[in-house]
Amino acid sequence: MTDRSKTTSVSRRSLLKGAAGIAGLAGTGTLLSAPYVHAADPKVLRYLGTAVNEGDEISKKCLADTGIKIEYITATTDDVTKRVITQPNSFDVLDTEYFSLKKLVPSGNIFPLDARKIKEFDNITPVFTKGELPNGKKIGGQGTAPWKVLYLDGPNSKTFSATPTEWVTLIPTVYNADTLGIRPDLIKRPINSWAELLNPEFKGKASILNIPSIGIMDAALVVEATGQYKYADKGNMTKAEIDLTMKVLTEAKKAGQFRAFWKDFNESVNLMASGETVIQSMWSPAVTKVRSMGIACTFQPLKEGYRSWASGFCVSKAVAGGPKLDWAYEFVNWYLSGWAGAYLNRQGYYSAVLSTAKANMTEDEWGYWMEGKPAKSDIKAPDGTLMEKAGAVRDGGSYDDRMGGVVCWNAVMDENDYMVRKWNEFIAA
Amino acid sequence: MAVTIDTSPDTAAPAESTFRKLTMRSIAWLQAGPMMLVFALFFLLPLVLVVVVSVWDYNEYEMIPALSFRGYTDTFEGCVANLPELCTILKTYLKTLKLCLLTWGLTLMIGFWVAYFLAFHVRSKTWQIVLSLLCTIPFWTSNVIRMIAWIPLLGRNGLVNQGLIGVGVINKPVEWLLFSEFSVVLALVHLFTFFMVVPIFNSMIRIDKRLIEAAYDAGASGWQTLVNIIIPLAKPGIVIGSIFVITIVMGDFVTIGVMGGQQIASAGKIIEARLSALQFPAAAANAVILLGITVLIISALTRIVDVRKEL
Numbered sequence: 161m162t163d164r165s166k167t168t169s170v171s172r173r174s175l176l177k178g179a180a181g182i183a184g185l186a187g188t189g190t191l192l193s194a195p196y197v198h199a200a201d202p203k204v205l206r207y208l209g210t211a212v213n214e215g216d217e218i219s220k221k222c223l224a225d226t227g228i229k230i231e232y233i234t235a236t237t238d239d240v241t242k243r244v245i246t247q248p249n250s251f252d253v254l255d256t257e258y259f260s261l262k263k264l265v266p267s268g269n270i271f272p273l274d275a276r277k278i279k280e281f282d283n284i285t286p287v288f289t290k291g292e293l294p295n296g297k298k299i300g301g302q303g304t305a306p307w308k309v310l311y312l313d314g315p316n317s318k319t320f321s322a323t324p325t326e327w328v329t330l331i332p333t334v335y336n337a338d339t340l341g342i343r344p345d346l347i348k349r350p351i352n353s354w355a356e357l358l359n360p361e362f363k364g365k366a367s368i369l370n371i372p373s374i375g376i377m378d379a380a381l382v383v384e385a386t387g388q389y390k391y392a393d394k395g396n397m398t399k400a401e402i403d404l405t406m407k408v409l410t411e412a413k414k415a416g417q418f419r420a421f422w423k424d425f426n427e428s429v430n431l432m433a434s435g436e437t438v439i440q441s442m443w444s445p446a447v448t449k450v451r452s453m454g455i456a457c458t459f460q461p462l463k464e465g466y467r468s469w470a471s472g473f474c475v476s477k478a479v480a481g482g483p484k485l486d487w488a489y490e491f492v493n494w495y496l497s498g499w500a501g502a503y504l505n506r507q508g509y510y511s512a513v514l515s516t517a518k519a520n521m522t523e524d525e526w527g528y529w530m531e532g533k534p535a536k537s538d539i540k541a542p543d544g545t546l547m548e549k550a551g552a553v554r555d556g557g558s559y560d561d562r563m564g565g566v567v568c569w570n571a572v573m574d575e576n577d578y579m580v581r582k583w584n585e586f587i588a589a
Numbered sequence: 590m591a592v593t594i595d596t597s598p599d600t601a602a603p604a605e606s607t608f609r610k611l612t613m614r615s616i617a618w619l620q621a622g623p624m625m626l627v628f629a630l631f632f633l634l635p636l637v638l639v640v641v642v643s644v645w646d647y648n649e650y651e652m653i654p655a656l657s658f659r660g661y662t663d664t665f666e667g668c669v670a671n672l673p674e675l676c677t678i679l680k681t682y683l684k685t686l687k688l689c690l691l692t693w694g695l696t697l698m699i700g701f702w703v704a705y706f707l708a709f710h711v712r713s714k715t716w717q718i719v720l721s722l723l724c725t726i727p728f729w730t731s732n733v734i735r736m737i738a739w740i741p742l743l744g745r746n747g748l749v750n751q752g753l754i755g756v757g758v759i760n761k762p763v764e765w766l767l768f769s770e771f772s773v774v775l776a777l778v779h780l781f782t783f784f785m786v787v788p789i790f791n792s793m794i795r796i797d798k799r800l801i802e803a804a805y806d807a808g809a810s811g812w813q814t815l816v817n818i819i820i821p822l823a824k825p826g827i828v829i830g831s832i833f834v835i836t837i838v839m840g841d842f843v844t845i846g847v848m849g850g851q852q853i854a855s856a857g858k859i860i861e862a863r864l865s866a867l868q869f870p871a872a873a874a875n876a877v878i879l880l881g882i883t884v885l886i887i888s889a890l891t892r893i894v895d896v897r898k899e900l
Contacts, residue, residue: 238864238865238866241867242864242865242867245650245651245867262649263649263650263867264650266649266650266651267650267651364764370851371865372862372866413852416764418850418852419768419850420768420850420851420852421850421851421852422851423851430740431740434740434741434744434745434746435744435745435746436740436744436745436767436768572649576649576866577649577663577866577868577871580862580863580866580868581663581666581677583862584677584681584854584858584859584862585677587681587851587852587853587854587858587862588677588680588681588684588854589680
């Protein structure tokens with residue numbers, strides 16, 4: 161009897177053990193099995209891009225107009241590139257910047273769109289296609305200027321074409337000319353040169369973008385502005401030029417010039433609004449955001465010119481040949497048809513097809529944002545909040561003045577690997 | 590299936606015992622199996638991949654599966670040529686170790702006394718639980734919010750500076766409060782003291798109270814009791830807490846980046862910069878180096894106290 165009761169107790173323990181083991185296995189099973197996938201809606205496009213262009217308003221309006229449901233996948237610029245390289249099947253439409261193309265195109269993971277299927281392609285601003293303003297004025301092309309990487313030799317080609325073909329790497333959507341943002345109330349004197357970024361007067365109150373390839377270009381603009389050196393191409397430096405530029409940056413860092421480097425839109429707004437920095441490289445909507453908090457902030461035009469960026473659409477290789485490719489064309493055509501362009505223009509960016517955007521804006525809005533005219537009535541953001549009072553003039557003036565003043569474009573250098581190593585050295589200095 | 594043993598209680602003893610032994614063994618494996626599987630799939634396999642990738646070559650957009658020690662040689666670039674000046678990687682690790690040491694020392698001091706208070710001064714279980722939960726408050730916010738929250742406090746026009754100016758201690762705002770090593774260590778201590786409190790508290794609560802009474806009866810002073818009884822018995826907790834804090838701080842790049850204004854080098858930041866530039870093999874090589882150094886520190890710590898024996 162005692163023997164029997166012993167057996168029972170042991171086996172009860174074993175039973176428990178066994179059960180625990182099985183429960184554990186079941187748990188693992190849940191971990192390993194694929195997540196539940198909803199049945200696909202008729203027309204869904206997974207849109208990979210940065211938060212900058214991914215407005216809820218745009219996806220809502222697109223669904224209403226075309227029946228295409230846009231699912232945003234939001235990542236930082238670097239992470240977008242990383243995702244295209246490592247998980248090309250995880251998105252359908254890609255919204256990215258032209259400078260990433262030097263990495264994306266050779267990877268073979270993206271599929272160019274056919275210009276003949278884009279209704280407004282011929283109306284796209286010549287900034288993209290020829291590197292000139294609509295009025296014919298040539299603009300600066302240092303760095304990865306869009307027209308250098310706009311066309312491919314063929315649909316599956318990995319080389320850029322110097323002459324126009326129908327295979328377009330990225331259908332242009334949005335672009336802008338970036339410069340320094342300043343706090344005029346704290347600086348109290350006119351600023352008109354990139355040299356001011358590293359002026360010891362602003363020691364501990366300056367900032368740059370924490371993206372090495374962009375930060376180094378801002379530094380190069382300073383180097384040229386102070387007359388220390390003239391680069392053949394600020395967006396594609398030689399090793400010696402990288403050394404020289406990083407030396408200038410390192411000296412400034414050691415002297416305590418920089419308060420902090422920023423990586424995120426909100427960080428840049430916070431640094432500026434709190435007065436931690438008074439001069440820093442910035443994005444146009446961030447300046448507007450600071451101003452909407454009732455704090456003086458200027459997107460200061462500088463005599464050396466602007467550093468520009470541009471982005472556009474292409475699709476994942478996985479989409480080519482399927483029905484999603486047709487939806488992608490439909491979506492891109494809708495995007496260029498005016499509503500989205502007007503939406504972007506009202507945020508302080510520029511739309512690729514100016515004529516359709518103009519048709520969707522009031523004369524006053526167009527005058528303020530694009531022609532550098534004083535606003536006749538209050539200027540409102542797309543969500544209806546007040547951005548500028550009547551009478552205000554846009555910093556930097558008209559489209560022609562701002563885009564015409566571009567000297568270089570965000571870029572990836574041939575010596576990128578060396579530059580990243582030097583950047584780490586700079587941070588450790 | 591465990592029930593099957595039970596069905597034939599009258600079978601011959603030797604056969605049953607062999608059978609049971611086998612079943613027991615398979616059950617033990619079954620129990621350990623899920624964890625082993627998870628461990629192998631999500632820890633060992635990725636680790637092996639990282640080591641393999643670290644000796645690959647790469648270009649602008651892809652990893653090339655050809656043997657190359659570029660990731661390593663680039664990392665140690667200038668370490669011999671630039672002597673006596675330190676190379677990037679040495680400077681970076683010295684800085685990381687300095688931050689790590691400061692954070693470890695401070696979290697240990699604060700964590701030990703918080704745990705001591707919780708274990709020996711708070712009598713009721715309920716209050717012990719409530720107060721330990723209070724220690725988790727720093728985890729209630731995200732890094733982004735934390736970054737934004739520190740500016741109004743430590744910034745140039747922040748509360749601390751305004752307070753000090755108001756009192757008349759300083760007449761100009763001090764700059765080193767934010768985006769400095771000070772603010773990095775402050776944020777790290779603020780975040781990770783909890784990881785010290787929990788294991789030390791756990792060790793202390795298990796100290797037999799009679800030992801303390803005996804020490805008191807034998808005429809030991811408070812200090813003697815602390816040094817000779819409490820600290821030695823709380824050692825496993827101290828070592829476990831130290832392992833937590835050291836491993837986290839060695840690999841941290843988010844807090845150091847955010848609080849240091851992205852201008853303070855850390856081992857994790859080097860890896861991040863490489864990853865952002867799609868230089869995966871170089872990032873992997875740096876990760877292997879970081880892992881090696883962290884393992885060295887941890888094994889040195891476990892030399893001091895055999896955690897497994899003490900638990």
